[in-house]
Amino acid sequence: MxxxxxxxxxxxxxxxxxxxxxxxxxxxxxxxxxxxxxxxxxxxxxxxxxxxxxxxxxxxxxxxxxxxxxxxxxxxxxxxxxxxxxxxxxxxxxxxxxxxxxxxxxxxxxxxxxxxxxxxxxxGQLEQERRQRSLLVHQMRNPLAALRTFTQLLLRRVEPGDTRRELVEHLLEEELALDRYLDALTQSESAPALPGDGAAEAPLLLPPALAADQSEPLQPRLQPLLARAAATASLQGRRWCPPAALPEVKLAAASVAEILANLLENAFRYSDASGDLGLWCLQDKGMLHLAVWDSGPAIAPQERERIFQRGERGERGAGLSGTGLGLALARDQAEALGGRLELVVPASQLAPELAACGNAFVLSLPLNAAATS
Structure with a gap:
């Protein structure tokens, strides 16, 4: 042809x-x-x-x-x-x-x-992959729907005062999050044309179905992430340090939650398995600062900027599975929101109570006058 x-x-x-x-x-x-x-x-x-x-x-x-x-x-x-x-x-x-x-x-x-x-x-290869992806997404909905049904039945059997009820509710929230990812895959456009030689790489951004830009309260988006982090820390036998209070602001909360989800995933995967980690928040001078920190070991100086590049991973991630896209995606999303994502070492530079030898990935975002109302 x-x-x-x-x-x-x-x-x-x-x-x-x-x-x-x-x-x-x-x-x-x-x-x-x-x-x-x-x-x-x-x-x-x-x-x-x-x-x-x-x-x-x-x-x-x-x-x-x-x-x-x-x-x-x-x-x-x-x-x-x-x-x-x-x-x-x-x-x-x-x-x-x-x-x-x-x-x-x-x-x-x-x-x-x-x-x-x-x-x-x-x-033709991309089209074949798109068809296979559509088929897999379609088939994944069946077991996910069954899992959601069983979770809802389990929730009915747990009394309102039972401490296990919160775990079941969080499980249902994670299943709804998986549904959103499947919807985003279904709604994604066909593969774009191949870039020309020397063309600048486009930013890594999530599809609109996952990263809507409308302003909404941040707290409801962060609460499931904190519950997930607490559960993961409990399974790993680590100390999880949540913020004393979540900021009461309105912004592109869906995108912020996706950024923090990537940072938390990296912290659990690549920091010391017996160390502490947590989320730190500060609202100051029209800026919101959110930091995912760990107690070390500190990322080597020669890696601190390189790990934000696509496909690049630090020494601690060399033997683990992964794509090396998490930090690149998080930084591109932060910049698309008019903010920035930086690595601060040690974490105690942000606040004395944080780890003196660990790492802190700090997301800084501007707040408009209506964001704190």
């Missing part, structure tokens, strides 16, 4: 030879499968356009006058021939300038054809 984009490029290349009186006609052929499945050179563009369509290369007479000749320039990459440029001209020898122009056109068309075929292959 030859794309319209490649056909347009071929037409442009052939039309540039309209000033060459020595040329009678040009044709570009591409190796395509025939009805029998065998590769055959098939004409996709001729110049001049009024030129009669020639028979397939394997058959037919040259259809040239006695004082004319035909030559073929292969479209190839190394040993692979993917097409040919047919040149019909007068019998006179080509000038060096004409030869260079024709060879240059053949080389350009070779590269363009290979890139076009590769782009189509990748696009």
């Amino acid at each position: 030859i794309s319209p984009r490649f056909r347009h490029l071929v037409a442009q290349q052939l039309n540039q030879f309209s000033d060459c009186a020595q040329l009678v006609g040009l044709g570009v052929y591409v190796a395509l499968p025939s009805a029998s499945g065998e590769l055959q050179l098939q004409l996709i563009q001729a110049w001049p356009e009024r030129t009669a369509r020639l028979e397939p290369v394997a058959s037919g007479d040259p259809l040239l006058l006695a004082d004319q000749q035909r030559r073929w320039l292969p479209l190839r990459r190394e040993a692979a021939i993917v097409g040919a440029l047919r040149v019909d001209s007068s019998a006179e020898p080509w000038s060096d300038a004409l030869r260079a122009r024709l060879q240059g056109a053949a080389l350009l068309l070779s590269d363009a054809l290979l890139l076009d075929l590769e782009q189509q292959r990748l696009q």
